[in-house]
Amino acid sequence: MRRNTTQRKAIEKVFKQHDRPLSVDEVLKYGCMIVESLNQSTVYRNLKLLTDEGWLERISHPSLGTLFERTGKGHHHHFHCRECKRVFELPGCALKEEGVAPDGFIVEDHEIFLFGICPSCVRKTR
Ligand SMILES: [Zn+2]
Numbered sequence: 001m002r003r004n005t006t007q008r009k010a011i012e013k014v015f016k017q018h019d020r021p022l023s024v025d026e027v028l029k030y031g032c033m034i035v036e037s038l039n040q041s042t043v044y045r046n047l048k049l050l051t052d053e054g055w056l057e058r059i060s061h062p063s064l065g066t067l068f069e070r071t072g073k074g075h076h077h078h079f080h081c082r083e084c085k086r087v088f089e090l091p092g093c094a095l096k097e098e099g100v101a102p103d104g105f106i107v108e109d110h111e112i113f114l115f116g117i118c119p120s121c122v123r124k125t126r
């Protein structure tokens, strides 16, 4: 029981430190720096637990698959850096859903990923 709490705390800490959507592999990589005993199955189990509790939510990335991010941030979009493959959160939304879909379609929700180069990768390449 004690060990589970330690692993879970480590995963929570990873999300607090990075504050952006993370893949299972990223959570594992960063989590192992905090608690060495983490492995893929403990990461999966804790991510599922935290998602069931509403602390995390899943987002579907078009090429990276399922990512996890903290809940409670309101509606926002994401930016995928093609260099470092990290996904960032973009605040707010400028999309007017009315008028985007043709007549007859009822838009209920949307998810937007922008693709490009993040500021730290721009600095590295210039
Ligand atoms: Zn980058």
Ligand SMILES: [Zn+2]
Binding pocket: 075, 076, 077, 092, 093, 094, 095, 110, 112
């Ligand atoms: Zn939006």
